[in-house]
Amino acid sequence: MQFDKPATTNPIDQLKVVGKPIHRIDGELKTTGRAMYAYEWHDPKLRYAYGYPVGSAIAKGQVTSIESAAAKKAPGVLGVVTALDVGDLQKGKLNTAKLFGGSEIQHYHQAIAVVVAETFEQARSAAALIRVDYAPEKGAFDLKAEMANAETPDPSTEPDSSAGNFQAAFAAAPVTLEAEYATPDQSHAMMEPHASIAAWDGDEVTVWTSSQMIDWWRSDFAITLGMDKEKVHLMSPFIGGGFGGKLFLRVDAVLAAFAAKAVGRPVKVTLPRPLIPNNTTHRPATIQRIRIGAERDGKITAIAHESWSGDLPGGGPETAVMQTRLLYAGENRMTAMKLATLDLPEGNAMRAPGEAPGLMALEIAVDEMAEKLGMDPIEFRIKNDTQVDPENPERPFSHRDLIGCLKLGAAKFGWDKRTRPATRREGNWMIGVGVAAAFRNNLVMPSGARVRLDQEGIVTVETDMTDIGTGSYTIIAQTAAEMMGVGVDKVAVQLGDSRFPVSAGSGGQFGANSATSGVYAACVKLRDAVASKLGFNSADVVFENGEVRSGNRAVALAEAAGHEGLVGEDMIEWGDLTKTHQQSTFGGHFVEVGVDIATGETRIRRMLAVCAAGRILNPITARSQVIGAMTMGAGGALLEELAVDTRRGFFVNHDLAGYEVPVHADIPHQEVVFMDETDPYSSPMKAKGVGELGLCGVSAAIANAIYNATGVRVRHYPITLDKLIGDLPDVA
């Protein structure tokens, strides 16, 4: 199905099932431990062996030798496969750093060997016996130091944009702001570590893994192993979080495949937690410069956003300036990205790449500018709202209700009670409130599905879509149920299997809208098949209550399916509506914090998000996405930083004791409100993404609240107490 015209009325608009607060249909499996995650996959007929990976001890250079004789002799050991044994491998298309093979070390903890044994413990113990000699080389590890050497990245990343004459307008503006902001490297820190099991059958391999994108992995796996993609079967039915860390093929799958081949048995490999931050990808640090010029009435006349980030050769920039191209009006504008070569682990997508760190900076700058203008920061944002792409004013937004979000949020939150900075005290707590706009583009991806109807009247959906904890199973069931006129109890959903039609996968908050649209398309096909089998005229067919009706004829779906059953398969593809119209999601984040006047500890007191993200397919799963994202934003504002050792070239705090993410005690009252809206330009579902929107802007709202509480402006995340304590008032 080609989606190239705005959606009109369709069966989804009935909203009998879609839009309802239905609990996860896979919830029971998860809460009872029966949802099998990659490492837990168990076939009693198979004798699994265990692989334990070895990571490089240096950040850059060459492996000159790997001594594995002692490991091979250790109890229970079945085999050792080293990077030197397998030699150079072709790298997956979507990987920047090579995962395995050959002597070159590109980053710390790059995988250089896997030890396979009868038990996990034996493999781990033997892995410690591997001795490696290196020829280390000097590397660049310090973004600040490399800023001067940073270059404009590949044009495909659209590094620069401009409209009007920024320089002249900024120079002429009566009120201006110029400031530098910094965001640190961050780790996805998902609950489930990367894990895979590989089992060979002749020259074919089945891999159970933890992947957000089945088809991307399958392709890159085949390239890396040098085999035919058709001979790779990938399974990833349950995923314990990914946040972008499982978008691209990871080394656990590669090691498991080599290990399984070497020992002639299925092999399980998981990345030990301390290996994950340096072995896998991370959100790269940024340094950002923002300049804003405005008239005294608050109208922005000039806005510029530049960002510096680093990556391994062949990598890309963190696209932190993207939202600034679209969020606020202003005739004269420019954005630019610069990329430095760094020999740290690969920088790549983490939840809301670009917008998350970009808004961490931009939305502080907007708060600072409002203060300079003597304006309320919400009024300032409203004053500079735009209904068109400000760089291409002939391109309207498909639907944009940032103002509605901010106004509703302000009313609900009690924004009018905000006081001047550093004026509100409760005991030892300095109290402040902050606001930020949320903004994230609505991406769409082609997505396929197959829907079967059987003689019991059961509708089964098959697609390689993944559920990374987001609720894909549930919203897909709701979509099929709505389309086929049955309840969700009559729908079975099977996901994450490369034998199923290729879907959007989970990432970039495109999953829900794209994948349900694919299911919609397949259901349209199935409806046609039902109608034509019954000789109904599909135009006036109604699917309702497990029946299909036309005029005064009604047939039960089960009966219509008959012995053979019926199948519909299709893929949603996207016309140029995303080009003619800017499709984005919007929101307002409101936060109240307390800052301890003596110690500078910041504790969040309440959070509110108001989101405008098209039709909300399921308010429970959507809310879970947003509160999870707000929690991640709290971590980003206050805690999370991969600390770089700029001499040795690695992230030092590479476990969950050192890389602190929020715990329950950090997260107080959270409230989420969804605007009641639809966006017919976005898809037949009229929905948009919401899973990343919830993160965009949260950290800046917290930063602004800290400023309101203390009068201290911190522009370098995370805002830990050491950055405040020098400026807090004297006590005692």
Next chain:
Amino acid sequence: MRAFTYERASTVEAAATAAAQNPDAKFIAGGTNLLDLMKLEIEKPSHLIDVNGISLGSIEKTQDGGLRIGALVRNTDLAADETVRRDYALLSRALVAGASGQLRNKATTAGNLLQRTRCPYFYDPNQPCNKRQPGSGCSAIGGVTRQLGVVGVSDACIATHPSDMAVAMRALDAMVETVKPDGAKRAIPIADFHRLPGDTPHIETALERGEFITGVTLPAPVGGKQIYRKVRDRASYAFALVSVAAVIQPDGSGNVAVGGVAHKPWRVEAAETELPKGARAMASALLADARPTEQNKFKIRLTERTIGAVLSEARG
């Protein structure tokens, strides 16, 4: 983790004998620190002596009106003990500020005293670390040091001792009671129990090889306002950046020990005479010899301000 042999000891004597027979052995109590370190091969005992079966799990009054805490009393039970909560509230507060509920259910009094540093380089076997591998160098110095020590540090090591409980015990003048493999008993003042790193950061306590902790005694209750203030980045489940354990008497005198700043709970009795002059005077005497790094010099100011907050809370 290396393969190891394992035995259960049911008496102190049996534990001490087993330790004497196998110089490479380690006692295991709750295992919450030891097992993590064994998985990373930072600890490599060839033999484990499980001491959980020894009856050292009680809390009893001593003859001089103090309290004896068995080595195997779990942190949860110690924090919840009625006498502790009434007479040594500082200890109870320090305990519940540490780790998580699950960990405190397993963690023991002796194990807590002997937990090892959280220096991130200590935890990474690829990195030189004098504490893990004597003579290999200290990779923290000149590197990421935000969490590390500011006072009593050496050129060989700037790590901190991470315990909350021990800081409270230091302020309460606890004694650590032990039995050596030859059966000799001794009581070590907590002030002398943990050592500064000096040139031998791998030697962390006054314990001799195989010496077994039987318990900790506290002197008779001293009253006063007992406050434990733990400062950290996240609200729970994090080690202290700085913690202050204070017993403040109505006349303004008191005992103050500080955690998160040194290789041991940091207390300077002489500095306590400055207490009546206020936090700044007290802190500057307490940290007079501090040698912070660029990344952790905030701990100096933080210590002073936290002591200030504690003193004003004590004044009520």
